[in-house]
Amino acid sequence: MTEHAGGETDGLNVSPTGWALLGLLTSGEELSGYDIKKWINWAIRFFYSSPAYSQIYSELKRLERLGLVSSRVDAGVRSRRMYKITDAGQVAVERWINDDPVEPPTLKHNPMLRVMLGHLLKPGRLREVLTDHAAYAEQLHQAAATEVRWTTEQPAWAYARLALKWSEQYYAAERELALQMIKDLDAVEETFGENVTGGIQFPVREYWYELERRIAAESAQGDPGGDPAN
Template identity: 85%
Template sequence: MSPTGWALLGMLSGGEEMSGYDIKKWINWAIRFFYSSPAYSQIYSELKRLERLGLVSSRVDAGVRSRRMYKITESGLAAVTRWANEDPVEAPTLKHNPILRMMLGHLLKPGRLREILAGHAAYAEQLQQAAATEVRWTSEQPAWSYARLALKWSEQYYAAERELALQMIKDLDAAEEAFGEAGREGVQFPMPEYWYEVERRIAAEDTPGVEDPSA
């Protein structure tokens, strides 16, 4: 089972029938704030796989628009309940492109980092406001009490992201001044010998009775 498969089972765990389109809309309403949104093609391929495994069933709804509706089976509900309670919870995987550009700031043209951080702050503010809207609309649904907590976390997370981006914009002047004093000629990055020495010093700090070799 892929993480996306478990997420789809979780969304079907309420027992209602849903189409692939319904599931994608539900992801866009709530899940996208804290879990990457799969494409329609991935959703449909995962649903087919879940059906082959006997975890969901499907039928064709021959209405105005013929569509396939999916419903979780008893086996599927038991499986996702077991997964939610017993499987290890993996640590989040962070791929923060603005901060990666910050790390490589010595390569960027003057002013480019400010553009990137300002864009990220605007993006975070947009998602914060969207999450706040979802929090407001879920407050009247008791069945969404846990989902509402996840959305409140999302609202606070993106508020913090925005504040961090704005703070880094303020800190850029000091970083640029320090880098300028170090000189732009012959920048060695990331200087392996230096980091190996840092690694040895950290190991010495973490090992009782072992003195820092550079002392």
């Protein structure tokens, strides 16, 4: 299978979210956009960004134009459009998940960006940010743990349970890292205060260039444990 520029695979321009939606439809059942959003909020939100309803419906229409899903209007009590994967969609999503390269995760960690630029924060503000983040991580840890319990009785959810179990452990670790960082702040603030005179220069361009050269030399020597001061 070839992957083309712009996210095209075998001529199909499908976004990562589109592939996720196709994957959810492989159960064979018809699902509405609302059904899909509920499933995403139940499990996928722990490890993949949760699309808005508007994006879900936009992606479903796109997949239908590509012939990967079909739809019909269910004129019940609440008229709704139901989507079902086509044979072509089943073949495409199986090829994608088996043959396409698995991209490494992209981390955009806003609390850590605040930590990196901590010299700009008002006194006490970084503790608030990290405390809030620890609480957020604990909230998701507990939510994932609840979902793990409710997947146990359904054999068909065994793979979903694996992902949810990972999510439970991930957010527990995230919470502990935030709490440890709060404990480490005293020493950091003390060291930072002692070494700052006449304002701060961050980063110092010449220093980073020199550091880059040292790291390159260290890597060339195959000695990752070398003393960076030498």
